[in-house]
Amino acid sequence: MKIGLAGTGRIGAFHARTLTGLDAVDELVLFDVVPESAAKVADALGASVAHSVEELLGSGIDGFVITTGTHTHADLLKAGLAAGVPTFCEKPVSGDLEGSIELARLVAASDVPVHIGFQRRFDRGYRRLREAVQGGELGFVHSIRAATHDQSPPHPSYIPTSGGLFRDCSVHDFDILRFVTGREVRSVYAVGANKGEKFFTEGGDVDSAAAVLTMDDDTLVIVSATRYNGGGHDIRMEVHGSQGAMAVGLDDSLALRSAEPGVQFPPGPQHWSFMERFEPAYRAELTAFADVARGAIPSPCTVSDALQAFRTAEACDRSLKSGQPVALADIAGA
Numbered sequence: 001m002k003i004g005l006a007g008t009g010r011i012g013a014f015h016a017r018t019l020t021g022l023d024a025v026d027e028l029v030l031f032d033v034v035p036e037s038a039a040k041v042a043d044a045l046g047a048s049v050a051h052s053v054e055e056l057l058g059s060g061i062d063g064f065v066i067t068t069g070t071h072t073h074a075d076l077l078k079a080g081l082a083a084g085v086p087t088f089c090e091k092p093v094s095g096d097l098e099g100s101i102e103l104a105r106l107v108a109a110s111d112v113p114v115h116i117g118f119q120r121r122f123d124r125g126y127r128r129l130r131e132a133v134q135g136g137e138l139g140f141v142h143s144i145r146a147a148t149h150d151q152s153p154p155h156p157s158y159i160p161t162s163g164g165l166f167r168d169c170s171v172h173d174f175d176i177l178r179f180v181t182g183r184e185v186r187s188v189y190a191v192g193a194n195k196g197e198k199f200f201t202e203g204g205d206v207d208s209a210a211a212v213l214t215m216d217d218d219t220l221v222i223v224s225a226t227r228y229n230g231g232g233h234d235i236r237m238e239v240h241g242s243q244g245a246m247a248v249g250l251d252d253s254l255a256l257r258s259a260e261p262g263v264q265f266p267p268g269p270q271h272w273s274f275m276e277r278f279e280p281a282y283r284a285e286l287t288a289f290a291d292v293a294r295g296a297i298p299s300p301c302t303v304s305d306a307l308q309a310f311r312t313a314e315a316c317d318r319s320l321k322s323g324q325p326v327a328l329a330d331i332a333g334a
Contacts (some may be wrong), residue, residue, distance in 0.1 A: 001024050001025050001026060001027075001062040001290060001293065001294065002025075002026065002027040002028075002029065002059075002060060002061050002062050002063075003019055003025050003027070003028055003029070003061060003062065003063045003064075003065060003290075003293075004028075004029045004030075004031070004050065004056040004057065004059065004061035004063070004064050004065065004085075005019065005028065005029070005030050005031070005064075005065040005067060006030075006031045006032070006053060006064070006065070006066055006067065006068050006076055006196070007029075007031075007054060007066065007067035007068030007069070007072075008030055008032040008034075008038045008040075008041040008067075009032075009037070009067070009068075009069075010275075011067050011068035011090060011275070012041075012068070013041045014275050014282070015065060015067050015286065015318070016028060016030060016041055016045055016047065017045060017138045017284070018282055018283050018286050019286055020045045020046070020047065021283070022283075022286060022287055022290060024287070024290040024291075024294070025290065027047075027055055027208070028045065028047040028048070029047065029048050029049070029050050029059055029061060030042050030047050030048070030049055030050070031049070031050045031051070031052065031053060031055070031056045032068075033068075033081070034106070035049070035051070038050075039287075042228065043115075046309060048167060050291070052098055053076065053079055057080065057083040057085060058083070058248075061085060062085075062086070062293050062294065063085065063086045063088065063290065063292075063293035064080045064083075064085045064086065064087045064088070064287060065087075065088045065089075065286075065289070066078075066080070066087065066088065066090060067090050069161065069294065070092060070095050070161060070162070071088070071161055072165060073089055073092065073093055073094060073095075074093060074094040074095075074099045074102075074103060076089070077093055077103060077114065078103070078106065079111050080112070080114075081106060081107065081114070082114050084112055086112060086113045086289075086292055086293040087112065087113075087114050087115070087117075088114075088115045088116075088117060088286070088289045088292075089114065089115075089116055089117065090116075090117040091116055091117055091118060091171060091172075091175075091306055091309075092163065092167065092171065092306060092310055093116060093303055093306050093307075093310075093312075095161075095163055095315050097310065097311070097333060098301075098332075100306065100307045100310045100333065101307065101332060101333045103143040103303055103307075104303045104304050104306075104307045104333070107177075107303040107304075108303075108304070113292050113293070113295075113298065113299050113301045113303065114250070114299060114303050115288070115289045115292050115300065115301055115302075115304065116299075116301045116302065116303060116306040116332060117285065117301070117308070118172060118175045118176070118179075118180075118301050118305070118306070118309070119176070119278050119285045120172055120175070120176040120235075120281065120283045121175070121179050121280050121281075121285070121300060121301055122281040122282075122284035122285045122288065123248070123278060123280070123281040124224065124280070124281075125248035125251075126176055126179070126180060126237070127150050128135065128246075128248075129180050129239060129246055129247075129248050130180045130238065130245050131177060132239075132244075133180055133181055133182075133239055134139070134180075134181075134182050137243070137244065137246075138239060138240075138241030138242070138243055138244045138245065138246060139241040139242030139243030139244065140241060140242045141181065141219050141239055141240070141241045142219060142220065142240060142241065142242065143219065143220045143221070143222075143240045144177065144181075144218060144219060144220070144221040144222070144237065144238065144239050144240070145221075145222045145223075145238040146173040146176070146177060146221065146222070146223045146224075146236070146237045146238075146239070146323070147173075147223070147224045147225070147234060147235065147236045147237075148169045148170055148172055148173055148224075148234075148235055149224070149225065149226045149229035149233070149234035149235070150169065150226065150227050150228075150229060150233060150274075151229050151231075151233045151234075151255070151272050151273070152227070152228070152229070152230075152231050153196065153200075153207065153227035153228065153326050154206075154227070155162045155200035156197070156203070158205070158297070159199055159200060159203035159205050160203045162203075162205065163205070163313075164204070164205050164206075164313075164317055165192065165206055165208075165209045165225050165227070166190065166203055166209060166211070166225070166313040166316040166317050166320070167310065167313040167314070167317065169225045169276050170209070170211070170223055170225045170313060170316065171309050171310060171312075171313045172309075173223050173225075173237075174223075174308075174309040174312040174313060175301075175305065175306070175308075175309035176237065177213070177215075177221060177223075177237075178238070178305070178308060178309065180237070181215065181219065183215045183216055183217050183219065184308070184328070185213050185214070185215060185216070185221075185312045185315075185327055185328050186215060186216045186218045186327065186329075187213070187214045187315075187324065187325055187326065187327045187328060188211050188212070188214075188312065188315045188316050188319050188326055188328070189211065189212045189319055189324075189325040189326075190206065190209060190211040190212075190231065190315075190316040190317070190319040190320040191209065191210055191211075191320065192206030192209035192210075192320050193206055193208050193209075194206050194207050194208075195208065196227065196228050200227070203225070206320070207226060207227045208224075208225065208226040208228070209225050209226075209316075209320065210222065210223065210224045210225075211223045211226070211311070211316045211319070229255060230270055231255040231256060231257070231270065232253070232255030232270030232272055233255060233270070233272055233273055233274060233276070233277050234249070234254070234255040234256065234311070235248075235249055235272040235274070235277055235278075236248060236249030236250070236254075237249065247250050251266070252265075252267050252268065253266065253268065253269065253270050253271050253277075254266040254270070255270045255271070282305050288300050308333075309331050310333075311331045311332075311333050311334070312328065312330060314331050315327075315328055315330075315331050318331075
Protein backbone atom coordinates (compact mmCIF):
# COMPACT_ATOMS: atom_id res chain seq x y z
CA MET A 1 0.00 0.00 0.00
CA LYS A 2 1.02 3.59 -0.65
CA ILE A 3 0.19 5.92 2.24
CA GLY A 4 0.33 9.71 2.26
CA LEU A 5 0.88 11.63 5.48
CA ALA A 6 0.38 15.37 6.04
CA GLY A 7 2.12 16.94 9.03
CA THR A 8 5.59 15.86 10.14
CA GLY A 9 5.74 17.42 13.59
CA ARG A 10 6.12 15.35 16.75
CA ILE A 11 3.13 13.03 16.35
CA GLY A 12 3.41 13.06 12.54
CA ALA A 13 7.04 11.94 12.57
CA PHE A 14 6.12 9.29 15.15
CA HIS A 15 3.27 7.98 12.96
CA ALA A 16 5.50 8.06 9.89
CA ARG A 17 8.04 5.82 11.62
CA THR A 18 5.27 3.48 12.69
CA LEU A 19 3.82 3.30 9.18
CA THR A 20 7.17 2.40 7.61
CA GLY A 21 7.36 -0.55 9.99
CA LEU A 22 4.02 -2.04 8.91
CA ASP A 23 4.06 -4.99 6.52
CA ALA A 24 1.06 -3.57 4.67
CA VAL A 25 2.81 -0.28 3.82
CA ASP A 26 5.17 -0.40 0.83
CA GLU A 27 5.55 3.32 0.17
CA LEU A 28 5.17 6.51 2.21
CA VAL A 29 4.75 10.05 0.86
CA LEU A 30 5.07 13.03 3.24
CA PHE A 31 3.94 16.65 3.16
CA ASP A 32 4.42 19.50 5.58
CA VAL A 33 3.94 23.26 5.24
CA VAL A 34 7.55 23.47 6.42
CA PRO A 35 9.32 21.63 3.57
CA GLU A 36 12.49 21.12 5.62
CA SER A 37 10.51 19.19 8.22
CA ALA A 38 9.06 16.79 5.64
CA ALA A 39 12.46 16.38 3.97
CA LYS A 40 14.18 15.56 7.25
CA VAL A 41 11.67 12.86 8.19
CA ALA A 42 11.61 11.49 4.63
CA ASP A 43 15.40 11.23 4.51
CA ALA A 44 15.43 9.31 7.79
CA LEU A 45 12.74 6.88 6.68
CA GLY A 46 13.37 6.50 2.97
CA ALA A 47 10.06 8.16 2.12
CA SER A 48 9.30 10.61 -0.68
CA VAL A 49 8.03 14.20 -0.38
CA ALA A 50 5.04 15.94 -1.95
CA HIS A 51 5.09 19.72 -2.30
CA SER A 52 1.39 20.28 -1.68
CA VAL A 53 -1.66 18.52 -0.31
CA GLU A 54 -3.05 18.39 -3.85
CA GLU A 55 0.11 16.66 -5.07
CA LEU A 56 -0.06 14.23 -2.14
CA LEU A 57 -3.70 13.32 -2.75
CA GLY A 58 -3.11 13.02 -6.49
CA SER A 59 -0.10 10.73 -6.19
CA GLY A 60 -2.07 7.47 -6.22
CA ILE A 61 -2.10 6.93 -2.44
CA ASP A 62 -4.28 4.22 -0.92
CA GLY A 63 -4.69 6.02 2.40
CA PHE A 64 -4.32 9.55 3.77
CA VAL A 65 -3.06 10.22 7.33
CA ILE A 66 -3.66 13.68 8.85
CA THR A 67 -1.33 14.65 11.70
CA THR A 68 -1.24 18.42 11.23
CA GLY A 69 -2.34 21.13 13.68
CA THR A 70 -5.94 21.01 14.94
CA HIS A 71 -7.00 24.10 12.99
CA THR A 72 -6.21 22.33 9.68
CA HIS A 73 -7.95 19.01 10.34
CA ALA A 74 -11.36 19.94 8.96
CA ASP A 75 -10.11 21.25 5.60
CA LEU A 76 -7.76 18.32 5.10
CA LEU A 77 -10.44 15.81 6.01
CA LYS A 78 -12.76 17.43 3.48
CA ALA A 79 -9.98 17.23 0.90
CA GLY A 80 -9.53 13.51 1.59
CA LEU A 81 -13.26 12.94 1.19
CA ALA A 82 -13.36 14.92 -2.06
CA ALA A 83 -10.45 12.87 -3.43
CA GLY A 84 -12.15 9.62 -2.42
CA VAL A 85 -9.15 8.49 -0.38
CA PRO A 86 -9.64 6.52 2.89
CA THR A 87 -8.52 8.90 5.61
CA PHE A 88 -7.07 8.68 9.11
CA CYS A 89 -7.30 11.90 11.14
CA GLU A 90 -5.90 12.62 14.57
CA LYS A 91 -8.46 14.01 17.00
CA PRO A 92 -10.24 16.36 16.90
CA VAL A 93 -11.81 16.50 13.44
CA SER A 94 -12.49 20.20 14.01
CA GLY A 95 -11.64 22.84 16.57
CA ASP A 96 -15.31 23.65 17.29
CA LEU A 97 -18.62 21.88 17.74
CA GLU A 98 -20.24 23.26 14.59
CA GLY A 99 -17.36 22.06 12.43
CA SER A 100 -17.46 18.62 14.04
CA ILE A 101 -21.20 18.33 13.33
CA GLU A 102 -20.69 19.39 9.72
CA LEU A 103 -17.97 16.80 9.18
CA ALA A 104 -20.06 14.05 10.77
CA ARG A 105 -22.81 14.85 8.26
CA LEU A 106 -20.39 14.94 5.31
CA VAL A 107 -18.86 11.59 6.22
CA ALA A 108 -22.27 10.01 6.80
CA ALA A 109 -23.24 11.04 3.26
CA SER A 110 -20.01 9.66 1.78
CA ASP A 111 -18.78 6.14 1.11
CA VAL A 112 -15.17 7.12 1.91
CA PRO A 113 -14.04 5.44 5.17
CA VAL A 114 -12.66 7.74 7.87
CA HIS A 115 -10.81 6.56 10.98
CA ILE A 116 -10.28 8.97 13.89
CA GLY A 117 -7.19 8.64 16.07
CA PHE A 118 -8.30 7.66 19.56
CA GLN A 119 -5.48 5.21 20.23
CA ARG A 120 -6.71 4.04 23.64
CA ARG A 121 -9.29 1.90 21.82
CA PHE A 122 -6.35 -0.26 20.68
CA ASP A 123 -4.63 -0.56 24.05
CA ARG A 124 -4.77 -4.12 25.38
CA GLY A 125 -5.71 -3.00 28.89
CA TYR A 126 -8.67 -0.90 27.79
CA ARG A 127 -9.88 -3.65 25.47
CA ARG A 128 -9.75 -6.16 28.32
CA LEU A 129 -11.66 -3.71 30.52
CA ARG A 130 -14.33 -3.30 27.86
CA GLU A 131 -14.68 -7.08 27.67
CA ALA A 132 -15.10 -7.32 31.45
CA VAL A 133 -17.64 -4.50 31.67
CA GLN A 134 -19.79 -5.39 28.69
CA GLY A 135 -19.59 -9.12 29.43
CA GLY A 136 -21.00 -8.61 32.93
CA GLU A 137 -17.87 -9.85 34.68
CA LEU A 138 -17.97 -6.94 37.18
CA GLY A 139 -21.71 -7.06 37.78
CA PHE A 140 -23.47 -3.72 37.48
CA VAL A 141 -21.05 -0.80 37.25
CA HIS A 142 -21.71 1.97 39.74
CA SER A 143 -18.63 4.21 39.53
CA ILE A 144 -15.64 4.92 37.33
CA ARG A 145 -12.49 7.01 37.79
CA ALA A 146 -10.51 8.15 34.74
CA ALA A 147 -7.32 10.20 34.64
CA THR A 148 -5.14 11.87 32.02
CA HIS A 149 -2.16 13.40 33.82
CA ASP A 150 0.62 14.76 31.62
CA GLN A 151 4.09 14.74 33.12
CA SER A 152 4.85 18.29 31.97
CA PRO A 153 3.04 21.03 30.06
CA PRO A 154 3.33 21.68 26.33
CA HIS A 155 4.98 24.74 24.81
CA PRO A 156 3.08 27.97 25.64
CA SER A 157 2.33 28.54 21.94
CA TYR A 158 0.23 25.36 21.87
CA ILE A 159 -2.32 26.44 24.48
CA PRO A 160 -4.29 29.08 22.53
CA THR A 161 -4.97 26.58 19.71
CA SER A 162 -5.40 23.44 21.84
CA GLY A 163 -9.11 23.88 22.48
CA GLY A 164 -8.60 23.73 26.24
CA LEU A 165 -7.77 20.95 28.68
CA PHE A 166 -11.09 19.11 28.35
CA ARG A 167 -11.03 19.11 24.52
CA ASP A 168 -7.31 18.37 24.28
CA CYS A 169 -6.69 15.82 27.05
CA SER A 170 -9.93 14.66 28.69
CA VAL A 171 -11.56 14.02 25.32
CA HIS A 172 -9.56 10.77 25.26
CA ASP A 173 -11.22 9.79 28.55
CA PHE A 174 -14.64 10.72 27.17
CA ASP A 175 -14.12 8.54 24.10
CA ILE A 176 -12.73 5.54 25.95
CA LEU A 177 -15.53 5.84 28.52
CA ARG A 178 -18.06 5.28 25.73
CA PHE A 179 -15.92 2.48 24.27
CA VAL A 180 -15.54 0.61 27.55
CA THR A 181 -19.10 0.99 28.87
CA GLY A 182 -21.18 1.18 25.71
CA ARG A 183 -23.15 3.99 27.42
CA GLU A 184 -23.62 7.70 26.78
CA VAL A 185 -23.01 10.70 29.04
CA ARG A 186 -26.17 12.39 30.35
CA SER A 187 -24.80 15.36 32.29
CA VAL A 188 -21.54 16.92 33.52
CA TYR A 189 -20.30 19.26 36.21
CA ALA A 190 -16.75 20.57 35.79
CA VAL A 191 -14.22 22.65 37.72
CA GLY A 192 -10.68 23.79 36.97
CA ALA A 193 -7.74 25.71 38.41
CA ASN A 194 -4.37 27.22 37.55
CA LYS A 195 -1.45 26.74 39.91
CA GLY A 196 1.36 26.65 37.34
CA GLU A 197 2.57 28.91 34.54
CA LYS A 198 0.65 32.08 33.74
CA PHE A 199 0.39 31.23 30.04
CA PHE A 200 -2.52 28.89 30.79
CA THR A 201 -4.58 31.74 32.26
CA GLU A 202 -3.42 34.09 29.50
CA GLY A 203 -4.51 31.50 26.92
CA GLY A 204 -7.95 31.14 28.51
CA ASP A 205 -7.25 27.64 29.79
CA VAL A 206 -6.64 25.79 33.06
CA ASP A 207 -3.74 23.50 33.92
CA SER A 208 -5.77 21.12 36.10
CA ALA A 209 -9.43 20.12 35.91
CA ALA A 210 -11.97 17.62 37.12
CA ALA A 211 -15.49 16.68 36.15
CA VAL A 212 -18.29 14.54 37.50
CA LEU A 213 -20.18 12.78 34.72
CA THR A 214 -23.49 10.97 35.08
CA MET A 215 -24.06 8.29 32.46
CA ASP A 216 -27.42 7.41 30.98
CA ASP A 217 -27.63 4.36 33.27
CA ASP A 218 -26.76 6.45 36.39
CA THR A 219 -23.14 5.29 36.57
CA LEU A 220 -21.07 8.02 38.23
CA VAL A 221 -17.74 8.97 36.67
CA ILE A 222 -14.94 11.17 38.00
CA VAL A 223 -12.53 12.45 35.33
CA SER A 224 -9.35 14.36 36.19
CA ALA A 225 -6.68 16.00 34.05
CA THR A 226 -3.53 17.99 34.66
CA ARG A 227 -0.50 19.33 32.80
CA TYR A 228 1.72 18.90 35.88
CA ASN A 229 2.24 15.33 37.04
CA GLY A 230 5.86 15.26 38.12
CA GLY A 231 5.79 11.55 38.92
CA GLY A 232 5.41 10.65 35.24
CA HIS A 233 2.79 10.31 32.52
CA ASP A 234 -0.23 8.85 34.29
CA ILE A 235 -3.16 7.42 32.31
CA ARG A 236 -5.63 5.29 34.27
CA MET A 237 -9.20 4.06 34.42
CA GLU A 238 -10.80 2.26 37.35
CA VAL A 239 -14.17 0.56 36.99
CA HIS A 240 -16.03 -0.47 40.15
CA GLY A 241 -18.94 -2.88 39.97
CA SER A 242 -21.20 -4.92 42.21
CA GLN A 243 -19.20 -8.11 41.55
CA GLY A 244 -15.67 -6.75 41.24
CA ALA A 245 -13.35 -3.94 40.19
CA MET A 246 -10.74 -3.65 37.45
CA ALA A 247 -8.26 -0.99 36.39
CA VAL A 248 -6.09 0.04 33.45
CA GLY A 249 -2.74 1.64 34.22
CA LEU A 250 -1.91 -0.18 37.48
CA ASP A 251 1.29 -1.70 36.17
CA ASP A 252 5.01 -1.42 36.91
CA SER A 253 5.15 2.00 35.25
CA LEU A 254 2.49 3.56 37.49
CA ALA A 255 3.44 7.18 38.20
CA LEU A 256 2.41 6.95 41.83
CA ARG A 257 4.20 5.95 45.03
CA SER A 258 2.69 4.34 48.10
CA ALA A 259 2.94 6.01 51.48
CA GLU A 260 2.47 2.65 53.20
CA PRO A 261 5.59 1.27 54.93
CA GLY A 262 7.24 -1.66 53.17
CA VAL A 263 5.34 -1.27 49.90
CA GLN A 264 7.75 -1.34 46.95
CA PHE A 265 5.20 -1.24 44.13
CA PRO A 266 5.57 0.05 41.48
CA PRO A 267 9.17 -0.76 40.63
CA GLY A 268 9.17 1.46 37.52
CA PRO A 269 10.42 2.86 35.29
CA GLN A 270 7.63 5.38 34.73
CA HIS A 271 6.46 6.58 31.34
CA TRP A 272 7.26 10.20 30.49
CA SER A 273 5.11 10.79 27.40
CA PHE A 274 1.92 9.59 25.75
CA MET A 275 3.90 8.22 22.80
CA GLU A 276 5.95 6.02 25.12
CA ARG A 277 2.87 4.91 27.07
CA PHE A 278 0.81 4.01 24.00
CA GLU A 279 3.41 2.93 21.44
CA PRO A 280 1.91 -0.58 20.96
CA ALA A 281 -1.59 0.92 20.73
CA TYR A 282 -0.49 3.40 18.06
CA ARG A 283 0.97 0.56 16.03
CA ALA A 284 -2.26 -1.45 16.36
CA GLU A 285 -4.28 1.63 15.46
CA LEU A 286 -2.38 2.28 12.22
CA THR A 287 -2.45 -1.43 11.37
CA ALA A 288 -6.23 -1.20 11.68
CA PHE A 289 -6.26 1.86 9.43
CA ALA A 290 -4.37 -0.07 6.77
CA ASP A 291 -7.14 -2.67 6.98
CA VAL A 292 -9.76 0.09 6.71
CA ALA A 293 -7.99 1.59 3.67
CA ARG A 294 -7.98 -1.74 1.81
CA GLY A 295 -11.64 -2.38 2.66
CA ALA A 296 -11.08 -5.31 5.00
CA ILE A 297 -12.84 -3.77 8.02
CA PRO A 298 -15.12 -0.79 8.74
CA SER A 299 -13.73 2.18 10.64
CA PRO A 300 -13.20 1.21 14.30
CA CYS A 301 -13.53 4.85 15.40
CA THR A 302 -15.79 7.05 13.31
CA VAL A 303 -16.31 10.79 13.01
CA SER A 304 -19.61 10.21 14.79
CA ASP A 305 -17.68 8.68 17.72
CA ALA A 306 -15.35 11.68 17.74
CA LEU A 307 -18.33 14.04 17.73
CA GLN A 308 -19.85 12.42 20.82
CA ALA A 309 -16.59 12.70 22.75
CA PHE A 310 -16.27 16.33 21.61
CA ARG A 311 -19.84 17.06 22.80
CA THR A 312 -18.90 15.89 26.29
CA ALA A 313 -15.77 18.06 26.24
CA GLU A 314 -17.89 21.00 25.07
CA ALA A 315 -20.32 20.41 27.94
CA CYS A 316 -17.46 20.30 30.44
CA ASP A 317 -16.03 23.55 29.10
CA ARG A 318 -19.42 25.27 29.38
CA SER A 319 -19.84 23.93 32.91
CA LEU A 320 -16.37 25.15 33.86
CA LYS A 321 -17.19 28.65 32.64
CA SER A 322 -20.69 28.83 34.09
CA GLY A 323 -20.15 26.98 37.36
CA GLN A 324 -23.32 25.01 36.65
CA PRO A 325 -24.11 21.43 35.57
CA VAL A 326 -24.70 20.98 31.86
CA ALA A 327 -26.98 18.38 30.28
CA LEU A 328 -25.73 16.72 27.09
CA ALA A 329 -29.22 17.17 25.68
CA ASP A 330 -28.39 20.88 25.53
CA ILE A 331 -25.32 20.27 23.34
CA ALA A 332 -26.02 20.05 19.60
CA GLY A 333 -24.97 17.00 17.62
CA ALA A 334 -26.75 14.14 19.40
